[in-house]
Amino acid sequence: MTDRIERLLKRVEEFHPGTAAELEEFRIKVLGRKGELNELMDEFKTVAPELKRELGQRLNGLKNRAQERINELKSELEAHAAGTPSATLDDMTRPGTAQPLGSRHPISLVRNEICGIFERLGYVIAEGPEIEDDWHVFSALNFPPEHPARDMQDTFFIEKDPDILLRTHTSSIQVRTMETQKPPIRVVCPGRVFRNEAISYRAHCIFHQIEGLYIDEGVSFADMKQSLLYFVQEFFGPETKIRLRPSYFPFTEPSAEMDISCNLCGGKGCNVCKHTGWLEIMGCGMVDPNVLEACGIDSNKYSGFAFGMGVERCSMLKYGVKDLRLYFENDIRFLRQFGTVI
Incomplete structure (x- = not known):
């Protein structure tokens, strides 16, 4: 005792x-x-x-x-x-109190990592306004007037001026770049975009995109494939494989959806990849000549490719997050996982 x-x-x-x-x-x-x-x-x-x-x-x-x-x-x-001085509090021999350190948001971490990979390939960062006009979001990108993306179900329009809207993709930055720069052009365009969608574990009305554009003489589909293969192996790991599936986008022709081998099961099949062994991460394709001409670039002399991916999607795959809403709720318990505490 x-x-x-x-x-x-x-x-x-x-x-x-x-x-x-x-x-x-x-x-x-x-x-x-x-x-x-x-x-x-x-x-x-x-x-x-x-x-x-x-x-x-x-x-x-x-x-x-x-x-x-x-x-x-x-x-x-x-x-x-x-704030009153105390003899004991001023005792420099007392053990210190550990203070937690914050960190960047997981979306910022992934965005910076993706941009850093493309910067190593010679791309530069380009930015543009979130409030845009119809020309830069739709018309210059070969969207026909009857395209469903123009409908109120997908796009937030400004009521007083139907020509003004919240951008639905960062392709508008590509248009502004092509209008103000002469080829060769090699940019990545990160930013926040808005779509009139119901919020769920896999969709949100606000999310982030990174799009890329490369225009020069003699740019081919093979150049695009090799660039994107380099990106996914740098971001997801050297064993990652890709596949391209034919698709349709108004601003690219030919167009493709790009899948990567599931980094969770190694391509063997799991619930995340729906037992296919593949995960879709981006759309891509060769820039349509109509888009080049609309932006004042000679399509007979120059060609290029474009691609776009969701930052949240890449972050979910990288960190194993299954609910998109967690990125927007500012729950300290979730965000603390991405910080450093001493």
Whole structure:
């Protein structure tokens, strides 16, 4: 029993709370009705009569010191909160209080990593406005007037001016780049986009895209395939494979959807890839000559390819996140997983 008393006294002397809540929790644990001191008092009733005097004095000393120590710590915390200097608080030999460090949001981490990979290939970052006009979002990209993407179900239009809208893709940045720069052009366009969609675990009305554009003389489909293969192997791992499936986009011809081998099951098949071994990550294709001509670029001399991917989609695959809404809820428990705590 003597050893238990000494160990508890040592803990009382060495305890340094960071907050008032920690101090109150410690007080209850030591001095509370069901605390350690009361446990010792109950055990004291069973000791031999010849030991009661000595152990009783030790227990009383422990109780008094514990109460004094808790009062001291309470005063220090109150003084610190009020900004009043305290001799104990100014003691440079006291152990420091660890402060958690924040980090970038997972969307920012993935966006920066993707852009960094393409920058190593010679691409530069291009940006543009989120509030756009019909020309840069649709017309210049070969969208016919009856295209469903123009419908209110997909696009947020400004009521007072139907020609003004929130951009639905970062392709508008590509149009602005082609209008102001002469080939060769090699840009990646990260940004936030908006679509009038129901929010669920796999869709949101706000999300982020990264699109790329390369225009020069003699650019081929093979150049696009090799560039995208380099990207996915840098981002998802050197064992990643790709496949291209024919698709349709108004602004590219030919167009393709690009899949990667599932990085979770290694292409063997799992619930995430629906047992196909493949995951779709982006659309791509050769820039349609009509788009080049609309932006003032000679389609007989120049050719190019474009691609676009969702940052959330890549982030979900990289980190194994299954609910898109987590990226927008600012839940500290979720975001803390991407930070560094010391």
